[in-house]
Amino acid sequence: MNIGIACYPTFGGSGVLATELGKALAEKGHNVHFITYQQPVRLNEFHANIFYHEVQVPTYPLFDYPPYETALASTMVDVIMNNNLDIIHAHYAIPHASAAYMAKQIVQKQGRNVTVITTLHGTDITLVGRDKTYAPVVTFSINQSDVITAVSDNLRNETFKSFKIEKEIEVIHNFVDVKRFHKKPIDAFKKVIAPNKERVILHASNFRKIKRVDDVVKIFYEINKVIPSKLIMIGDGPERPKAEELCRELHLCDEIRFVGKQVEMEDVLAIGDLFLLTSEYESFGLAALEAMAAEVPVVSTNAGGLPEIIIDGDCGYMGNVGDVADMSQKAISILKDDETLKKFKAGAMKQAERFDIHNIVPQYEKLYACYAK
Numbered sequence: 001m002n003i004g005i006a007c008y009p010t011f012g013g014s015g016v017l018a019t020e021l022g023k024a025l026a027e028k029g030h031n032v033h034f035i036t037y038q039q040p041v042r043l044n045e046f047h048a049n050i051f052y053h054e055v056q057v058p059t060y061p062l063f064d065y066p067p068y069e070t071a072l073a074s075t076m077v078d079v080i081m082n083n084n085l086d087i088i089h090a091h092y093a094i095p096h097a098s099a100a101y102m103a104k105q106i107v108q109k110q111g112r113n114v115t116v117i118t119t120l121h122g123t124d125i126t127l128v129g130r131d132k133t134y135a136p137v138v139t140f141s142i143n144q145s146d147v148i149t150a151v152s153d154n155l156r157n158e159t160f161k162s163f164k165i166e167k168e169i170e171v172i173h174n175f176v177d178v179k180r181f182h183k184k185p186i187d188a189f190k191k192v193i194a195p196n197k198e199r200v201i202l203h204a205s206n207f208r209k210i211k212r213v214d215d216v217v218k219i220f221y222e223i224n225k226v227i228p229s230k231l232i233m234i235g236d237g238p239e240r241p242k243a244e245e246l247c248r249e250l251h252l253c254d255e256i257r258f259v260g261k262q263v264e265m266e267d268v269l270a271i272g273d274l275f276l277l278t279s280e281y282e283s284f285g286l287a288a289l290e291a292m293a294a295e296v297p298v299v300s301t302n303a304g305g306l307p308e309i310i311i312d313g314d315c316g317y318m319g320n321v322g323d324v325a326d327m328s329q330k331a332i333s334i335l336k337d338d339e340t341l342k343k344f345k346a347g348a349m350k351q352a353e354r355f356d357i358h359n360i361v362p363q364y365e366k367l368y369a370c371y372a373k
Contacts, residue, residue: 076103122283152305175360207237222328
């Protein structure tokens, strides 16, 4: 099949999932065309079946804000017509689903049909989509999609609760390439981070308010009182300065490293002993799943779709949002001795295998085959 993928090219979960899906489909012989404003961060290697089409947004004095959605729709039309696309797969409702709808209407006038599949990822529904500025367009474009999928049961339910959706939403969970993430740690790297064999705690996010990164620092503070440990903060965003200031207040600067955005996440996760995810809401929790695939147990909140991937007491623990004391004690209980940690690492790996790329991608292929024109 010839498949177009419209996504954000950034480090967020929707862009990561879309890119990894496209790469996996290309490996299976499909022609995959990425359509976005810059090359996706996970699209970092050549493949004969992968094509990238950059959306050019001309700037004119007339526009205070360049009309990206219009440029995106026009680029979609060009790619559909010149590459004989069967599918446009829009990841994240805004603006990809509405642009795909426009593109579909345009090519129909030229005698071409294309199937539009929209995958909902999270904040496109729970945050942005609820804004009255966008809600009517979000609702319309979702309903005009030929197929709607969501990355968790929780997100599916939230979508029906928040919008008047007129058709079924199929749940296809996020996935992880277990083979890629399950690798031996680089000894030299681990010795730099933990020279005295301290436990290595990890957090990765876009450092937005909803991620509650200050709670990560507070939990680590409690862990570090009891267990010699280091914290690696992966990612960047508006809440990073606040987290750094808290580190200084708690005199943790020597124990915490902020390493920014990382493309090769598997190398960092490989040295970890525990992953902390303290979000107020997660539609799924792809960062946690990638950690589990690296054999790193997770202590997280029980928010959103996280209970769908974390088995409490087996591959980690969950706590209520903001309950730093409870999550700290649960983290300490995992890290307290090698035998307990080994058990939780094995549980994390086993659970990640349920969401392995080879189990999930065929679900998308089956969907494409059913609806492709």
